[in-house]
Amino acid sequence: MGAVIYYFAINHIARTLLDDHLSEEVSEVIGYVNLKKELPKQVDFDEDQTTFALLKDQHVPTRFYDTLYNNPKLAGTRAGRAVEGTMALNDRLYRFNIIISKESTEYLLQIITTITLVLVLGLFLVLFLTNRYLLGDLWKPFYRILGQLKAFNVSEPVEFNRVESKIDEFAELDDAVYLMAKRVKGDYQNLKHFTDNASHEMLTPLAVITSKLDTFIQDETLRKEQFDQIQDIYSAAGKLSRLNQSLLLLVKIENDLITDTxxxxxxxxxxxxxxxxxxxxxxxxxxxxxxxxxxxxxxxxxxxxxxxxxxxxxxxxxxxxxxxxxxxxxxxxxxxxxxxxxxxxxxxxxxxxxxxxxxxxxxxxxxxxxxxxxxxxxxxxxxxxxxxxxxxxxxxxxxxxxxxxx
Incomplete structure (x- = not known):
């Protein structure tokens, strides 16, 4: 985008310079007419092509425009820039038309455009090589940390490997990730131990309750109301035991603790x-x-x-x-x-x-x-x-x- 804007800016500057040159030519023509009281001849203006035409009372406004330039020394036409306007001589109005060649300006514009394109392509090449080799090496610590995060499994005993880096931000990131992984593993182990211990400790009193209830149920002196109440307690204890085993199983499944295949x-x-x-x-x-x-x-x-x-x-x-x-x-x-x-x-x-x-x-x-x-x-x-x-x-x-x- 910058190169395109630069091209049009240079083109505008070149056109402005040509218009300034044409304005100087117009001033010279008017000065010559005022001094000599006659129209100048073509031989008086180097390679500029100047023509005059008598007007009938109408006034032609001054304007600059692009046209074709016939070079007398070279065959064919070239791009040109022209100015058109009105001047007075001996109480008569004449339309003047001055055409100059844009060939040298366009040649300069082409050289500037070529240099700009070469610079842009060179910039792209430098950026490509920089991103591929220099920045690729700079980002390697980040991608190693990212790879370890993706492969991180809280249930595995594998420790999080430290990544050495000379870049302060990556070193700080590595410290934060290492401490986080260590803290998460510690919390997971504490929770796992708590779950195992709680499950194990819960089974013991449940077994005692079930055993005592078995003894009570076998007592032939129990009334029907007492038997029904003990049966409800026995059923609730069994449900609590199944619930404990199911929750423990869910924890093992969700944390991939069952690996036998x-x-x-x-x-x-x-x-x-x-x-x-x-x-x-x-x-x-x-x-x-x-x-x-x-x-x-x-x-x-x-x-x-x-x-x-x-x-x-x-x-x-x-x-x-x-x-x-x-x-x-x-x-x-x-x-x-x-x-x-x-x-x-x-x-x-x-x-x-x-x-x-x-x-x-x-x-x-x-x-x-x-x-x-x-x-x-x-x-x-x-x-x-x-x-x-x-x-x-x-x-x-x-x-x-x-x-x-x-």
């Missing part, structure tokens, strides 16, 4: 799980239909066990007697469908913690745990209500050729 035949794990829930299914007379294909996944056996436990128990708990459950496994997704309430659930809130129906006796953490397990492996989970069935679909990116088993 092995290849599992998912269809076999599902069939094994259905055998474990067979008694509960029979008690509610729920019919289970399966359409399973061969699917191998490299996952934590513990986490996949928790995921299937929660999905199957959720399908049973929220079902009704003589209901139906459908389990579909393909190379791209796993679907659990179950009959139940005819009301569609809120798909935006169903996977939140402590989100459960008014009549549910669960902890409200089952589907939240399922969602977090899916996040660990980059799977998707969606809910929808279709044709009287509540459907939970887990999708993964891996695809295989299905082989139907059941």
């Amino acid at each position: 092995e290849e599992s035949e998912l269809q076999e794990v599902i069939l094994e799980k259905l055998k474990q829930f067979q008694e509960l299914l029979s008690s509610k007379e729920i019919t289970v239909e399966t359409a399973l294909t061969v699917k191998k996944l490299k996952v934590s056996k513990y986490l996949i066990d928790i995921l299937l436990n929660n999905l199957i128990s959720n399908a049973i708990r929220h079902n009704y007697s003589n209901g139906h459950i459908k389990i579909i496994l393909t190379g791209s997704h796993l679907v659990f469908e179950n009959t139940g309430s005819a009301v569609t659930l809120d798909s935006t809130a169903i996977f939140n913690r402590f989100q459960k129906g008014s009549g549910s006796e669960g902890t409200g953490l089952g589907l939240a745990i399922v969602r977090n397990i899916c996040k660990v492996y980059g799977w998707t989970i969606d809910y929808k209500f279709v044709d009287g069935f509540h459907s939970f679909e887990i999708g993964w990116n891996q695809t295989e050729i299905p082989q139907v088993l059941h």
